[in-house]
Amino acid sequence: MMGKLYIVPTPIGNLKDMTLRGLEVLKEADFVAAEDTRQTLKLLNHFGIKKSLISYHQHNENGKSQDLIDLLEQGKNIALVSDAGTPGISDPGCVVIRECIKKNLNFEVLPGATAITTAVVNSGLDTTGFTFKGFLPRENKDRTAVIEKLKNSQETLIFYEAPHRLLNTLQFLLDNLGNRRMATCRELTKIHEEIYRNNIKDVIEYFKDKNPRGEFVLVVEGKTDEEIEMEQRSSWENMSIAEHIRKYINEGLSKKEAVKKVAKDRNMQKSEVYKHSIEL
Structure with missing residues (x-):
């Protein structure tokens, strides 16, 4: 047996x-x-x-x-x-x-x-979907490759980190993800448990003059709808309406679909946008 x-x-x-x-x-x-x-x-x-x-x-x-x-x-x-x-x-x-x-x-x-679920619930961030990546690689090129795959995710991100690498990793996250909301969870379930919630810049300031101890779980907000909307807007806001329509046509949309999308982007009537598509 x-x-x-x-x-x-x-x-x-x-x-x-x-x-x-x-x-x-x-x-x-x-x-x-x-x-x-x-x-x-x-x-x-x-x-x-x-x-x-x-x-x-x-x-x-x-x-x-x-x-x-x-x-x-x-x-x-x-x-x-x-x-x-x-x-x-x-x-x-x-x-x-x-x-x-x-x-x-x-x-x-x-x-x-498990520290993962304990930390993400403690964070107060979105728990409907999250991505756990454990410890980020030590080499900058390796961890940059990891974060590139994650930076556009709208899911909450979870990392483990050792105390001596905390500030370096927080700065890396700030440089690559922007000043997102996050929670640092230290010594979970122990006597000296500490949960600190703030944006990444303020978390760096908080730990800068301390001598952090214990294992950390870093819980970072995913990309927000507002960030995505701002990025999308920046890709066309300096274009004319005709150029904006052409952009979507070049991406494979039909003229009708492009007009509809531009009208939505700019909060305009489709009939108004259509006038700018006649010459295209």
């Missing part, structure tokens, strides 16, 4: 956020695979759980994934945990999950703590 892999979220700060079901799995599993065995040992000791620990992190994930698969095929049940939050989110858990899918092995993902 095959074993089963359990993906077990662990608290992101407050140990009381450990779920009853998560504790049950940790108690009953044959092994616990951990990103940092020292960190996980503290968690297990806190709840009086004694288990054999397997080190499983980004530097040994490929070799260790096979070891975990071998144990599952031998009928052993394994609980996979990260240092904090849900395994598979910005950590190597996704590698062994893919292997389980590939080999048709049983696994189960338990719901539980």
Whole structure:
């Protein structure tokens, strides 16, 4: 009989956020695979759980994934945990999950703590859609390539960041996204939890003279309808009405469609705009 892999979220700060079901799995599993065995040992000791620990992190994930698969095929049940939050989110858990899918092995993902949802709800920004990108790359050209794909998104953007890179990353976001609204979420669920909501410029000023500590989640407003409207307006506001119509025709619209779109852009009657299209 095959074993089963359990993906077990662990608290992101407050140990009381450990779920009853998560504790049950940790108690009953044959092994616990951990990103940092020292960190996980503290968690297990806190709840009086004694288990054999397997080190499983980004530097040994490929070799260790096979070891975990071998144990599952031998009928052993394994609980996979990260240092904090849900395994598979910005950590190597996704590698062994893919292997389980590939080999048709049983696994189960338990719901539980994650900094992403805690931060986005705390931010007060739009939660109907959001994009999580984890840590931005260190190299400027690499992170510029990432932000280029995101800057026109109207979804709320979520990033992780370390305290020593906070100001640099905030300035990068300001330079590339403009002065959008955002929330910085520090030490979530811990004693010194801090949520600071403001525009990016003011957030930079707030942290400039501080010595920020703890892990940060940065939640940034997506591009607003007003920004999009202003950008669209700037693309035609210096054109004549005829040039404006020609612009849309060159983009592939029929004359009729172009006239309709120009009338909407300029808040004019279609009949008035049409007069300027006769010569086109």
